[in-house]
Amino acid sequence: MLLLFFVFNRSLVVVHFWAPWAPQCAQMNEVMAALAKEHTQVTFVKLEAEAVPEVSEKYEISSVPTFLFFKNSQKVDRLDGAHAPELTKKVQRHASSSSVSAGSNDSVKEDLNVRLKKLINAAPCMLFMKGSPKEPRCGFSKQMVEILNKHGISFSSFDIFSDEEVRQGLKTYSNWPTYPQLYVAGELIGGLDIVKELEASGELDTVCPKAQKLEDRCDVLCFLYVHLYRGNPYINSCSLALSEVVDYETFDILEDEEVRQGLKTYSNWPTYPQLYVKGELVGGVDIVKVGMGESCLRCKLTICLKL
Incomplete structure (x- = not known):
């Protein structure tokens, strides 16, 4: 029933995956209530994550609170964590652009590609991962960070959970469907398996820039x-x-x-x-x-x- 609601609801839908035992979820419910009064055209939904495990698994809900944004039956954004200012900003942005014409979609796609290119080239070695190097949020990302640190490689990172647009767009931009993704000098090296192969062959140290001692x-x-x-x-x-x-x-x-x-x-x-x-x-x-x-x-x- 919930999925059918997403499909047939044409307005912006914000779904809060929450848990009654998490105090930060209760705080974010209050934020959602305030946003609902301000944005009457937006539908806000609370969903207890542990009560619907199949839905949580489908949308990769690994922690609470997590917010998913749906528009015209498509998931368009995501926010992990209790970040009230960021939630407010995302709701305002998506609510204001709820009616996008087909002609402007090409422009939006072009703008995203420019943004992705800037992110990829933000550092000589860029890692797009789930979480941060200090707090990886998946086993593959954790292994990638451990390998790079072990070899003394200097790298910057981007948490793809922080921006659903980047998370989905980068898959298409680089034709690589999974994370983490490692880029050197603006070029895609690959995921964890490729990095492991480079490590085994001894090529990783020559491909990636070393951290300064x-x-x-x-x-x-x-x-x-x-x-x-x-x-x-x-x-x-x-x-x-x-x-x-x-x-x-x-x-x-x-x-x-x-x-x-x-x-x-x-x-x-x-x-x-x-x-x-x-x-x-x-x-x-x-x-x-x-x-x-x-x-x-x-x-x-x-x-x-x-x-």
């Missing part, structure tokens, strides 16, 4: 490390260190805990700020203060920084 990052970031950027030091010693030296760059070690801890070992210097000149450690604030009292060292610092 901490030692290499420290080599690149050999300049002044302070708690905040120049002009707004976090502690007095940071501003005192180079109050009269003009040309220098900074890195905020509070922005990257790996660098913050790793640089102490890398340079065998336990505190911050740290000053580097031409890749060599000069020292901390005490060393720099001594140097500023000696004109020859001060000149050396200034000249090296300007080179």
Whole structure:
């Protein structure tokens, strides 16, 4: 009966798959009630996920709350999780475009393809997966992340559960029906099976870009490390260190805990700020203060920084 309702209802239908034991579901039911008063042309349905296992399986409902959006008998979007602002935005967007002409469908498809291309090229290595690298939401995605991390591959990811349009459109765009999907330099590599084959043959390390090692990052970031950027030091010693030296760059070690801890070992210097000149450690604030009292060292610092 529920499926027949979806087929014959021509308006936008929003279905909330929920569970009575989940407090976040009760909160989202209140959000739905408020949206129903605002969007009277939209049909809102609550469906207890565990009471209809065949429907939940058909639509891959793996957690609650989950919202599915149907229009003209077709599922057009999905939202996983208790995200009231995102639910409101999706309802407004789909409700406002409920009557799309056949002529404009081509334009919508073209816009989606442009968006997909941008997403694929958003990073040298892009993984389209279910969930996030920290919280994969399917076994295949989890295995893919583990393989990439094991090989030290630098990658960005996109959660296809966060956008049903991308989830369905990417299957057609790349002619690949399942997830996860891995792209390198804008080109589809494949799914988990292909990546496993590349790993077994030893080709994975040459195909995918490697994550930069901490030692290499420290080599690149050999300049002044302070708690905040120049002009707004976090502690007095940071501003005192180079109050009269003009040309220098900074890195905020509070922005990257790996660098913050790793640089102490890398340079065998336990505190911050740290000053580097031409890749060599000069020292901390005490060393720099001594140097500023000696004109020859001060000149050396200034000249090296300007080179």
